[in-house]
Amino acid sequence: MTATSQVPAIELIGIDKKFGAVHANKNINLTVAKGSIHGIIGENGAGKSTLMSILYGFYQADQGSIQIAGKPITIRDSQAAITAGIGMVHQHFMLVENFTVLENLMLGAEGGATLAKGVDAARAALKKLEEDYELEVDPDAVVEELPVGLQQRVEILKALYRGAEILILDEPTGVLTPAEADHLFKILGVLRDQGKTVILITHKLREIMAITDTVSVMRRGEIVATRKTAETTVEELAELMVGRRVLLHVDKKPANPGDIYLSVRNLTVKDSRGVTMVDNVSFDVRSGEIVGIAGVAGNGQSELLEAITGIRKPTSGEIWIGGRNVAGLDPAELRGLGVAHIPEDRHHMGLVLAFEESQNAILGYHRDDRYGKGFFLDPEAIRKAAVAEIEKYDIRPPNPRLKTANFSGGNQQKIVVAREIERDPKLLIVGQPTRGVDIGAIEFIHKRIVETRDAGKAVLLVSVELDEIRSLSDRILVMFAGKVVGEKTPDAGEQTLGLMMAGIAA
Numbered sequence: 001m002t003a004t005s006q007v008p009a010i011e012l013i014g015i016d017k018k019f020g021a022v023h024a025n026k027n028i029n030l031t032v033a034k035g036s037i038h039g040i041i042g043e044n045g046a047g048k049s050t051l052m053s054i055l056y057g058f059y060q061a062d063q064g065s066i067q068i069a070g071k072p073i074t075i076r077d078s079q080a081a082i083t084a085g086i087g088m089v090h091q092h093f094m095l096v097e098n099f100t101v102l103e104n105l106m107l108g109a110e111g112g113a114t115l116a117k118g119v120d121a122a123r124a125a126l127k128k129l130e131e132d133y134e135l136e137v138d139p140d141a142v143v144e145e146l147p148v149g150l151q152q153r154v155e156i157l158k159a160l161y162r163g164a165e166i167l168i169l170d171e172p173t174g175v176l177t178p179a180e181a182d183h184l185f186k187i188l189g190v191l192r193d194q195g196k197t198v199i200l201i202t203h204k205l206r207e208i209m210a211i212t213d214t215v216s217v218m219r220r221g222e223i224v225a226t227r228k229t230a231e232t233t234v235e236e237l238a239e240l241m242v243g244r245r246v247l248l249h250v251d252k253k254p255a256n257p258g259d260i261y262l263s264v265r266n267l268t269v270k271d272s273r274g275v276t277m278v279d280n281v282s283f284d285v286r287s288g289e290i291v292g293i294a295g296v297a298g299n300g301q302s303e304l305l306e307a308i309t310g311i312r313k314p315t316s317g318e319i320w321i322g323g324r325n326v327a328g329l330d331p332a333e334l335r336g337l338g339v340a341h342i343p344e345d346r347h348h349m350g351l352v353l354a355f356e357e358s359q360n361a362i363l364g365y366h367r368d369d370r371y372g373k374g375f376f377l378d379p380e381a382i383r384k385a386a387v388a389e390i391e392k393y394d395i396r397p398p399n400p401r402l403k404t405a406n407f408s409g410g411n412q413q414k415i416v417v418a419r420e421i422e423r424d425p426k427l428l429i430v431g432q433p434t435r436g437v438d439i440g441a442i443e444f445i446h447k448r449i450v451e452t453r454d455a456g457k458a459v460l461l462v463s464v465e466l467d468e469i470r471s472l473s474d475r476i477l478v479m480f481a482g483k484v485v486g487e488k489t490p491d492a493g494e495q496t497l498g499l500m501m502a503g504i505a506a
């Protein structure tokens with residue numbers, strides 16, 4: 001190691017920040033080595049985004065100081081951060097959707113490290129960045145037409161184009177497929193190897209273990225530990241995050257299955273392009289058991305759930321629920337038959353983010369007698385139901401009047417889980433229940449799903465997290481290329497299931 005590389009890329013000294021009564025960052029000291037990937041993990045609300053927003057000049061710390069490459073610096077706004085070589089890839093991308101990649105890159109770069117270049121120069125610079133960092137993207141593609149993984153790549157390119165030496169990524173994989181996430185990690189590895197410094201914020205322990213060099217754990221506004229990644233374990237980090245021992249595996253009794261409640265027969269489903277996504281699939285789910293569907297994302301699981309919950313019409317086949325063929329019924333009719341659905345995409349299907357919590361707590365169930373008579377809703381009954389769910393599910397903050405958009409991801413998911421499970425369904429359909437959810441909420445949601453099973457309900461679970469499938473399911477079906485390629489018990493090895501998921505073994 002040379003002398004210069006020992007000067008840390010970033011030093012945060014005594015950073016403190018309050019929002020009214022919320023003490024979001026408490027006397028934070030953090031040193032980030034140049035040319036490293038430094039992970040920051042912590043539950044939702046731990047203060048990670050606040051700390052990074054201070055580093056990026058969105059917020060001013062109440063106290064403390066910052067040094068970049070050994071020099072004290074005041075970061076008054078994000079322009080100052082960019083000038084200091086800090087780039088940020090936001091949780092919600094800040095690209096202009098109907099502009100091309102190149103236009104987005106040039107936008108707002110004035111005054112940065114690459115003053116007012118012409119289009120040709122920008123194109124050449126982009127090409128060079130692509131080559132240096134294996135960041136391929138079509139400069140003339142319109143951003144809104146790109147898949148999410150590529151949009152994120154544009155955000156990274158934009159930061160590099162502005163001369164970033166330090167790159168901050170805040171929960172970058174929440175929106176990505178596993179393949180896109182793997183690709184992102186490869187890119188981050190290349191950036192690090194080229195001497196860039198990366199701060200990766202996540203609550204996914206697996207990601208921390210896979211790509212970081214160092215990891216700091218935040219809890220309730222404090223950094224409670226910093227470890228070399230190679231010298232820690234998932235269990236230790238999980239415990240540091242929540243401050244107590246968590247069960248990464250789910251404690252549950254053997255299932256006590258009853259009669260078949262859901263029976264899918266020769267079901268075929270096409271997507272909106274007319275491509276067959278579910279191909280002649282048959283399986284049963286009994287009351288009192290959890291059947292998990294394992295598979296790599298995009299092998300028909302989403303379309304299968306959409307067909308069973310009435311969102312997408314099947315092309316052919318039958319869906320028997322409680323002894324009745326319900327293929328073709330709409331979601332409201334299915335809810336009436338006791339089918340509850342925790343959808344995989346809570347932002348588009350599970351919640352209306354602009355509504356208050358209490359309105360989402362009854363979404364889809366507003367015709368229920370409990371909430372009013374005829375056309376008239378009873379606000380007091382709705383509020384009471386919402387408050388009861390908030391208490392039982394420990395939804396934070398406990399405010400039924402708060403707009404749903406203002407809850408964290410984990411708490412939003414709890415709102416959906418509470419609404420669906422508390423309706424006492426006969427069949428619970430669950431898609432990706434813990435995607436983008438912090439570890440405390442994961443444990444909680446897993447327990448509720450097992451309790452639903454133990455109450456004698458039939459549960460169908462789809463998840464791309466194999467660990468989740470293995471720890472929750474009583475039986476596992478593996479989907480590959482639209483077909484169920486086999487059934488296993490949960491004690492089947494990860495490798496066996498992995499090979500089936502890859503279409504290699506049946």
Ligand SMILES: Nc1ncnc2c1ncn2[C@@H]1O[C@H](COP(=O)(O)OP(=O)(O)O)[C@@H](O)[C@H]1O
Binds near residue numbers: 023042
């Ligand atoms: N602009 C703000 N105004 C008020 N409270 C905020 C603001 N930003 C964050 N907070 C609060 O600060 C705490 C830390 O939030 P945040 O830094 O977003 O956590 P994390 O990114 O770890 O989930 C939370 O309690 C959050 O509600």
Ligand SMILES: [Mg+2]
Binds near residue numbers: 048049170
């Ligand atoms: Mg955050």
